[in-house]
Amino acid sequence: MAEAGTPIAKKGKSRANTPDPDFDWREIAWLMQVSRALDRLEETRLVPERKVLYQFSARGHDMAQVMLGTRLDHPRDGACGYYRSRPFLLSLGVELEDALGSAMGRAGGYSDGRDIGVVFNYPNPAGCPALPMCGGVGAQYTPTAGWAQAITYYRDVLGDDGYAGAIAVVLGGDASCATNGFWSALTIATTQKLPMLFYVEDNQYGISVPSTYQTPGGDIARNLASFGNLHVLSGDGTEPAEAAGLISEAAEYVRGGSGPALLRLSVPRLQGHSFQDTQAYKSEAFVASEWERDPLPKLKSYLVGALMDEAEWDAIAAEAEEAVAAASAAAEERTVSSPDRVTANVFYEGEMQLFGGQWTRGYRAPASTETPRPQGQRINMSTAIRRTLDAELELNPRMLLFGEDVGPKGGVHGVTLGLQEKYGVERVFDTSLSEEGIIGRAVGLALAGLLPVPEIQFRKYAEPALEQINDCGTMRWRTNNRFAAPMVLRMPVGFFKCGDPWHSQTNEVQFVHNPGWQVAVPSNAEDAVGLLRSALRGNDPVVFFEHRAMLDDAWARRPWPGDDYVLPFGHARKVREGDRITIVTWGAMVPRCEAAAEGLSADVIDLRTLQPWDREMVLKSVARTRRCLIVHEDLRTGGFGAEIAAVVADEAFLDLDAPVARLTMPDIPSPHNPVLLDWAVPSVERIRAKIDELLEF
Template identity: 55%
Template sequence: MRITEPLKNFKSEIIFNDMEEVDPSYDWNRVVYLMHCSRAIDQIEVNKLYPEKAIQTQFSAKGHELTQILLAMQLGLPGDAATVYYRSRPFLLASGLSLEDAFAATLTRSGGVNDGRDVGVVFNFPNRKGLSVLPGQGGVGAQYTPAVGWAQSLVFYRNHLKHSDYKKSIAVALGGDASTATNGFWSALNIATTQRLPFLFFIEDNGYGISVSSDMQTPNGNIAENLSAFGNLRVVEVDIARPNLAAAAIRKMVSLVREGHGPGLIRLKVPRLCGHSIQDSQAYKNAEQMVSEHLEDPLHKLKDYLTPRCLSPEQWDRLAVAAQADVSEALERALERPQPNLDDVQKYLYYEGFNDNDDQSYSAPTLLRPTETVEAPKRINMVTGIRMTLAHELSVNPRMVVFGEDVGAKGGVHTATLGLQDKFGAHRVFDTSLSEEGIIGRAVGMAYAGLKPVAEIQFRKYAEPAMEQLHDCGTVRWRTANRFSAPIVVRIPVGYGKSADLWHAESKEATWIRAVGWRVAFPSNAEDAVGLLRTALRSKDPVIFCEHRAMLDAAWARRNYPGDDHLTPFGKARLLAQGQEMTIITWGAMVERCSQAVAAFGEDVDLLDLRTLAPWDKNAVFESVRKTGRCLIVHEDNLTCGFGAEISAVVTEHLFSALRAPVMRVAFPDLPCPHNKALFQSLIPNQGTILEKMMALKEYENV
């Protein structure tokens, strides 16, 4: 086993001798017991529960148990946290997960780790007094950046909130060798090393990602060797065929990270004793490989090492028998649990009550009083309103942080954060590496840790690399049955500006409305931007906050500053014009264009600015359409599957008898956004095209 320690231009090597004595820092009786428990659970699932169709699938941890249990035994300080993957059940058992809950998870019974809502091996384990296991995710590599976000939060708590309990706490991410090829792994690696975070990559290399060998994931199949010269990273390699060396390596690496020596990575060579899942027959291996791997079973290696050094064969056997008995009893108790309550399946998509990582102070109007009072300008544009709201909320919430690409010294490419770093410091307002996966993933981890992260994505198109993290964030409260939540705020400038093209001018807000669990705000003017952003920053749910580029400095969008306590509720539309002829529903930059069309039409219409799209104000829409009998929806997103289609469907379903004409829409055609100005103007809804559709709706005759 070798540990390399590259720092600047200096590399030292620490060589561990082949120790014969048993490491006394581990409770080896418990190690043996837990290994047998994990192995027994796997065997029961494979031989009984899956054949009987009591479980839908099975993911075995066979061969991975020893190192995970050893790692968990080195963790447990308040503030310690880990993210896991589908083979991590032994780690959970060693971290405090009960045998009964382990079975209940795969049986999808009530309780467990998710009340039957998620795959049984997508674990979580909240524990503020010791080791927390952050919510697992189904995507390979998605576990890394939330763990990095937690690690960065530990530094923030220590250095800026003076939280002494977290002085030596660390974050760990467990992953297989295939996960080292993912966007999430490399993003986390860059963040952890550039920030010198208390973070450990724990890579269990069994040589395969389903059927693809590890040499297709990284050159020569050895991520540790390839990263041995990576800046600010300690790297360890160990083969768990030598249990004493594995134990020493894990203990040493955890200690180094705890003592502030920066992040580390440990690669543990483990045998592939089972397929990816029970459906994987491993037909891609030959018989010789299968035999060779089973000869490396760590359970047998551990027995050879511990007996008779510290356990007699009889003691080993007693631990095995006890584990089998306890597992069998736990299975019976889990089978007695009821199925999840069908009436509860819609609970916890949004905030309904506090869990351990909900910040109960968010609902308070202020946490701290600003040290200075700045007289607000009477009339402001939207970008100024956004900046002032961020500044005020930073001043009253010491756990709020604002970050993204170029938000620091530059003040944001749209100037929304201009001057905030100077006022609040680089620990509160900071730049990130160019990785949207890293921006959103770390925001999720920070929210788990109790911070209020406000992440900026520079343009709507740039959110695509972060889609997995964004979707997972929206479901976390629901899929953990309210054990965890991640109420982040993601600010995204959207739509056209002074120029337009298919890379910077997308709107596509419907994506977030379909991404369940998110609140979505889309203000059209400075006053609503202030009120909606402040509501978002104090929300207990994750929020996508759309900032339309064309409205940031638009004269029409300028309003009087509504004050530092102004809040605009979500789900409440604003009625901008009243009339009997028809109802126009719109949001964002289209509000101004619809206002122009209404003025040209003669103003005998109801004009509704929805302001928020998740939730949207159905009551206001229904009340208006019942009155007018005609409905026109105008938006900038593409026509097909744009949010206007959903509003149209809902209005038609519930108000069909009240309609005097079909619901009509004006939207961007199903095309990318062209860069040529004339082409763009021919496609974007404008006063003329909106007015034309209004006339068609007015003149419609129901033959």
């Protein structure tokens, strides 16, 4: 076997005329004929009849994909494909009726009609699951790296021998090798020597763009030949013996524990990128050369005479056609899911998802109380968060804490100081500098039943991870509660002594606007403990904002509320009560609003969470005070205060004696100079002035 990093072109253990006995060739022939029949049915009838709206043919990719699927026979294997991976899904056991019913957007199937049918998921209780695919190119790589890391964690840290020999496999096209996700996952897998197989199908085009635009020379295997800790193989995915040998060798290498491998197989894309794609950008000669490489006649030539006769081959093809026709009839009998159910399963609603999250692996939260029991001296918010993380790490061996600089440094804000020393680098660890990789890895870890607690170092740095954040939040909904990936995403936000456009952003509303995420914005140490512990023991993904100015703020200090204190989401708190005006706020603006209301009869409401938010408390207060002021640090246009104002205007209009008012930052990034920052952020004086204005209305 070649050394890691050495590409092996056209090499495998089966090169003789006798088909490799390690493969079930009749099953491969059957599945390939089924895949062709599915493509043919969609292209000739279901798409023209508009019963299938998105169709991506796998013709040309199909044979090698089926072979790959038959190699994933370990009960702890995991795999994630992309929109051209249906033959692979068929080899894992997806029912034909589900495949067609999902393509038609009918009830049941992958998503109950919520997602396009080529974005697959498959819990597969009998074997390797197909992790939820995403519509974004390259988004499959980092979650698969997370699954691979989970394999090593279960095996090496939790001592579960059932994970020995398990691997994670990710499928992607040649164009996806240009994405952030690919390079981030490659870094994670190679630096950690994870059991991960990168399976790259090179059809020389990304829609209309040649592969030479994606990687120099159009050959990712050749370009990665010297990449550290990576075993690289390359060959022809249309030659049955060659493809079988390479796939076996790649899978065996990764199962052997030597680290990750990348297998690039050259395959033709025998139809357009999608049904609507005419391929006018290809020359007639190039299209003809692709059809000359069609793997189906090559498979027939390889098997007929060596393993079966012509009649058996024809019988398999006929049986495949019959099976697809029967599945089509059954799928067309399915109804469309009732529209009144389309809002269900955004969050956990009491019915357990089939796959993903620690709750599906037997986790039971310790006893808790919603009543704080203050103990000892007041502590700052930073200490409160660290102590909560420490306590939950102690109680829950499934919990992992990670991000940039969270290890020996203890985080740039010192919140995780000492935790790696106490729990080890397997549980508290630094990551490569890739926010896509941090969150994507967390998704894979969560799908494998662990509790990831990733940190994004500053709110502004979350932008490269937004695709993974969105995909994670929508997972429960778009799989109709088949999959979920609960995690707690910690993120420092806001100003601290000074500001700037890169470290001081809040923009909480962006995460409220990502369906499926709960959002916490504690203003003090006690609330931080209760909300964080609630999130760590919950069954939904949570964004936990830690305001930089409040981490060591004297006002935010509180006694430790107890080792079992939890604070349910959606319960606001009144920090001051009165009857002349309602002031709604959160985060660093809470103490400012409290100070501004000094000497007045005012309800000052700290929302504590924005998703969900306590509409009932706000509306009841407004009905009594008849005035409402909303104060937040985020920008005015499109800020979360606009949502609150709209709800108050819509549901409490007749109770109001004055217009609903907002006081926010102007629509600018956070200024750096403290003088400019103090002008931009709502101050106690400006808040008081706005209160007086409303009281005089």
